Amino acid sequence: MTRIYLQTNWPILFIMLLVSLLCGILTGGDAEASPVDVVKISGSAPVGQELKAIEDAKKRAVFKVFSHDTRAESESDSIFSQMMERYGDYVVSSKVLSRDNSDSRMLVIAEVTVNHNKLKQDFQEKVGIKQEKHDDMTASILMRVVNTTDNQGYGDSLHEAFSHRFSNSGFQTEVEDDDINIVRSLNGAASYGKYLSNVRSLIENNSIMANFAIIGEACIEKLTAAPAGTGYIAKSSVKVQAYDCIRKTVLNGFYETYEILANTPQEAERLAIEKAGLDAAEEMVNGTLKYWRSYK
Numbered sequence: 001m002t003r004i005y006l007q008t009n010w011p012i013l014f015i016m017l018l019v020s021l022l023c024g025i026l027t028g029g030d031a032e033a034s035p036v037d038v039v040k041i042s043g044s045a046p047v048g049q050e051l052k053a054i055e056d057a058k059k060r061a062v063f064k065v066f067s068h069d070t071r072a073e074s075e076s077d078s079i080f081s082q083m084m085e086r087y088g089d090y091v092v093s094s095k096v097l098s099r100d101n102s103d104s105r106m107l108v109i110a111e112v113t114v115n116h117n118k119l120k121q122d123f124q125e126k127v128g129i130k131q132e133k134h135d136d137m138t139a140s141i142l143m144r145v146v147n148t149t150d151n152q153g154y155g156d157s158l159h160e161a162f163s164h165r166f167s168n169s170g171f172q173t174e175v176e177d178d179d180i181n182i183v184r185s186l187n188g189a190a191s192y193g194k195y196l197s198n199v200r201s202l203i204e205n206n207s208i209m210a211n212f213a214i215i216g217e218a219c220i221e222k223l224t225a226a227p228a229g230t231g232y233i234a235k236s237s238v239k240v241q242a243y244d245c246i247r248k249t250v251l252n253g254f255y256e257t258y259e260i261l262a263n264t265p266q267e268a269e270r271l272a273i274e275k276a277g278l279d280a281a282e283e284m285v286n287g288t289l290k291y292w293r294s295y296k
Contacts, residue, residue: 035117036092037065045106050099053108058094061112062087066119070168079126083119090119137292138172140210142199143240143277144183147219148269155183158218158277165281166214169289182208192217192239203245212251212288216240218276220269221257232265236272238280242288252287254280 041064043057063084070080092113100107141162145154159180163173173179186198199215202208222235241253258275262268 037114037116039064039112039114040097041110041112043108043110047101047104047106049106050096050108053106054094054096054110057108057110058091058112059084059087061094061110061114062090062119065090065114065116066123069120069123079123083122083126090115137170138210139166139212139214139288140182140208140245141166141173141179142183142208142213142215143218144187144195144216145218145273146187147221148273149266151187152184154218154270154273156180158273159183161274161277162214162281162284165285166288169285171212171285171288196241200243203243203248208245210245211292213243213245214240214284214288215243216254216280218273218280220272223265223269226261231261231263232268233259233261234265234268234272235259236276238276240280240284242284242291244291251291252284254283254287256280 039061041057041061043053043055043060045052045056066080066083092115094113095111096108097111098109141159143155143158143162145151145158148154166173182199182202186195195217196215199208199213203213216239218236218238220234220236222233224233225231226233235257236259237255237257239253239255242251243249244251256276256279258272258279260268260272260275262271
């Protein structure tokens with residue numbers, strides 16, 4: 001065995017080790033970088049204007065990431081629109097992968113890195129400010145679920161979906177346990193009409209203190225095996241109305257049915273209720289918000 005010996009300059013080695021240690025300490029706080037999303041996306045602009053095409057790709061990348069967290073809103077005074085005006089604040093970097101000038105427009109395919117963590121933090125902060133500003137805009141979510149294998153479980157999920165959507169639009173939602181307990185106490189009502197009547201009685205007696213009550217019901221109307229053994233089809237329906245507890249009037253209503261195909265009856269049932277709840281929440285929050293703005 002041949003052994004090779006190297007002469008070492010120990011003072012220099014010591015200094016190098018010390019510098020490495022200090023660098024590790026100083027950069028330790030950045031070890032966990034902010035979560036980012038890397039999006040491959042296209043951007044376009046008039047022929048010859050590559051920089052504008054790149055900016056378009058950046059904006060579309062931020063839009064794509066942001067719309068996963070909340071619904072894209074076109075109103076100029078919405079939080080979504082206001083934050084999209086500053087889309088550049090959330091772009092970490094961009095890299096053009098290809099260019100195409102063959103058509104009447106300049107097209108680029110770019111890889112855009114979006115700071116998703118900052119995007120979410122800024123959104124949550126703005127929602128909080130909006131809620132403080134409109135702390136008189138309160139909503140009580142009184143949605144029940146019937147004719148499923150787990151009415152209570154689906155009912156809790158439905159409440160969460162509505163509460164999340166209303167909170168994101170600046171409403172203060174009532175204490176979750178209070179709303180859920182009210183719904184559970186009235187679940188014995190045989191019909192939807194009776195359930196509505198019971199909730200209205202609580203409002204008249206000032207047992208519900210919110211400005212608005214979102215009252216409704218989602219149910220599974222039919223659950224059958226799909227043709228040729230391809231799965232199961234669940235037909236769901238949702239009916240809901242927004243009620244002004246102060247003026248004692250119905251603002252708007254929503255009714256729709258859905259058919260969902262899934263591999264198992266449980267999955268079909270769950271997806272059908274989720275779809276009904278998400279669509280109804282979206283429709284009701286928009287109508288209630290427009291109504292509230294007309295009276296604020």
